[in-house]
Amino acid sequence: MSADEAETVAVAVFSAITGDGERMSRFMAISGLEPHSIRAAAESPRFFAAILDYVASDEPLLIALASEMNIRPERLMGAHLALSPSEFE
Numbered sequence: 001m002s003a004d005e006a007e008t009v010a011v012a013v014f015s016a017i018t019g020d021g022e023r024m025s026r027f028m029a030i031s032g033l034e035p036h037s038i039r040a041a042a043e044s045p046r047f048f049a050a051i052l053d054y055v056a057s058d059e060p061l062l063i064a065l066a067s068e069m070n071i072r073p074e075r076l077m078g079a080h081l082a083l084s085p086s087e088f089e
Contacts, residue, residue, distance in 0.1 A: 001075075006082035009075065010048035013055055016065050023061070027054060049083035056080045 001009075017023045028034065031054065033041055041047055055062050055076060066073040 001078045001082045003082055006052070006079035007048045009071075009079035010051050010083065012069055013065055013076065013079075014048075014051050016068055017051070030054065049080075052076070052080040053084055 017027050028038075031041075031050065044050075055065060062073055062076055066076055
């Protein structure tokens, strides 16, 4: 998967997270972001990778988002790997 495709997936994931108040609250609590700082954080080149890192670390969320987005969980993980490659690869 290309970085552009992975970023498109990450944007869709972030949209799904922001569309659910409970998910958004949990994301902000774990990430340390505040409502007023999200826009600035989104301008960082690592923001998309961080979103996918967050989702990849929570299997129930990963499965739920994949189902809601009508894509395979492997596609989300592929996007994660494209933006956050393992140091062992």
